Amino acid sequence: MTKKILLLWVCLFNTPLLLAQMDYQVQVAVDTTKMRIGEQIEYTLQLKADSIAQVIFPEQPFFAPFEVIEESPVDTIRAKSNYLFTKKYALIQFDSGAFWLPPQKVMVNGFSKISDSLLILVSNVPVDTLKQKLFNIKPIAEVEQNYDALTRNITFGILVVLVFVGLIYAFFFAKKRREERNRKLPPFERAIEELKALETVTPSQQEEYKQYYSRLTDVVRRYLEEEAKITALESTTDELLLKLEALKQSGQLELERETIKNLKSVLQTADLVKFARSTPELGTTSNDRMLVEGVVIETKEALPEPTPEEIREKEVYQLLLAKKRRKKQLQWSLASVGILIILSLTVSIGVYGYYPVRDTLMGYPTIQLKNKEWITSQYGTPPVKIATPEVLKRTQSEKGGALRFSSGDYNAPFYIDLLFTQRTRQKEEEEPPSKDDQEAQQKEKIQELINEIINDFQSRGAVNILIKEEKITTLSGLPALKIFGTLDYPKIGKNKRVRCNYTTHLFDFEQGGINITLLYEKEDRYGAEIEKRVMDSFELIKEL
Structure with a gap:
């Protein structure tokens, strides 16, 4: 009986919990189930729960093969006695086909809830190859050395x-x-300076005493050798004292007996320290330094004054x-x-x-143009994009209704001229011309353009104009007629006419024509590189 009552209480307590867990449902939705490659869709994950429920969305959701490009924070909305938890994801796919969005797991009060999976159709973007021309992959562009x-x-x-x-x-x-x-200092000043430097030295070991007395005796010996003209550095103590006695007796150096006695005492102490490894008593080093300083000072006072001739010789x-x-x-x-x-x-x-x-x-003028930072800009109608060393300025055109942009003139190191001509609307002919007529009209039109170019060159003073022509396709895929050659032009500051290369590219479009002319000296080492870089950057803007 007791077991039955206990089981009944357990069922009563667990039943609301089980019912509450069963009521939690995860709903998913997308704004579209059909998309194109590279298009973004919005994935919404939503759960309805009571106010005391603990809801945890996945920290790292898995949507493969789709990619998550944006994730919004959890949005909580109160709906009567319940709460509506919503989380949105922005997804994208770059492959075509049918793909399943995998189910997502949401934790509610420690229990997991699984959402449904969704089927998404990803289609290709249609390309009209008749209206939109296809071009080969552009070759690798060589980077110019700066x-x-x-x-x-x-x-x-x-x-x-x-x-x-x-x-x-x-x-x-x-x-x-x-x-x-x-x-470079005079011997006396140098000796005093070296003796002053020894004031800060306080030896405590025998090797330090040896170095101290070596420096001390070198100071006085060097001074005596330089000023008293005694070979003191190579003499022993006794030899040095005998030389000083001889100078005193001859009257060349009037030293006091006490001075020689003090010098003898210092030299003998130094010999004991250096050769007998003797250690002097405390305070001896300082006293000996003062004695040597006195010897130096008294020696200077005892020296005879130099004659004016000696002074002049020394200064010279x-x-x-x-x-x-x-x-x-x-x-x-x-x-x-x-x-x-x-x-x-x-x-x-x-x-x-x-x-x-x-x-x-x-x-060099053109290498400065080649190495400077180029300007990429748009010009005219139909609009084109082109990179040039200097911005092209709008100038007055002799042709009515034509737009002209240029950089410099024929006297500049590198001349660029960009001309836009508008095509006049003509009445449609009842019968289209034959193929032969079209070719004849085309040749006649080309000849007219060549004559215009020659007349323009001649009006500016050019002579000896040589012309060649060929059909080309630019790097951006635009067909053009290339007219090129050489001419002689009288540049300002030159004694004779300068041989120049010129190139004119003629582009024919429905809205009108574009002529771009480049001119530079034939012997210029960088003109051809600048020309190639300008024409490689020439591009027709099809969408603004």
Whole structure:
């Protein structure tokens, strides 16, 4: 009996929960089940639940083979006693065919709810090959080398090398320069400066005492050798003292007995420290340094005054040394700069070639046009897009109703002329002309255009005009008649006429015709490259 009652209570408590779980239904919808390749559709995932339900949408939904391009946050709307949870996804597909959108899983109070799957039909985009021409895949476009950055690279490289050389010089030669500067000081000032530097030295070990006394005795020996003209650096202590006694007795150096005695004491102490590894008593080093300083000062006072002739000779000698040093420094500086320039030019020529480097440094007109940032713009009717070194400016045209855009004139390094002509409407003929008549009319029309081009050249002063023609197709797939050749033109600033290359491309459309003329000197090394780049960029704009 007890088991039956317990089972009844369990059923009573679980029944509402089971009913609530069964009421939760996941609904899905799309704005269309038929789409085209690359078209976007909206997928809506919706669930209705009570206010206490915990609803979790999938964090990483799986819609393969469709791609998710946008995901909106969960939208919650209150509907009477329930809530409506909605989440939207923007999907896209780039393959044609029939595809199933897989079901999605939504968690409600820890239980999963599965949505239905949907069938989506993806169709191809129809292409009318009669109205819309098909063209071959464009070849790989060669990237032009930008020689405009060559000068900046050379300058930057020279600066980097100079900074590097300067750092090396400062690091390795600063000490040497300080020593040279010290040697340039008069012997007395240099000796006093070196003795002042020893004030901060406090030796504590025998090796440090040895170095200290070596420096101390070198100061006084060098001073005596330079000022008193005694071979002090190569003499022993006894030999040096005997030489000083001899100078005193001869009257050449009036030193006090006490001065010689002090010098003897310092030299003997130094010998004991350096050769007998003796350690002096505390305070001896400082006292010996003061004794040596006194010897240097008293020696200077005892030296005879130099004669005016000696002073002049010394000044002339110092000026001569300074002049030689300045000349040597200038030679080294010029040699270093020359080596850097030659090295930079050699590397640049090896990378870019001789003429591009030379013309960039010399400011060749057309290489500046070739390397500058080109301008891509739209012109005229029918509208065309073209890239040019300089923007084409609208100019007055001799032909009524024609639009003309040009850059420069015949005297410019590179001349560009873009002419748009409007076609007049003619009455339709009752009978279309025959094939032979059409060919004759076409030849007559071409001859008229050639005559117009020749007349235009002649009106500007050109002579010796040679003409060739051929039918071509541009890189963008436009058929054109190419009229090209050479002519002689009297450019301003030239003693004689300059031989020039010219090219005129004639395009014929329903709305009218387009003539683009390019002219540059025949000997110009970069004219052909600029011409090719301009014509490769020429493109008819079919949709605005």
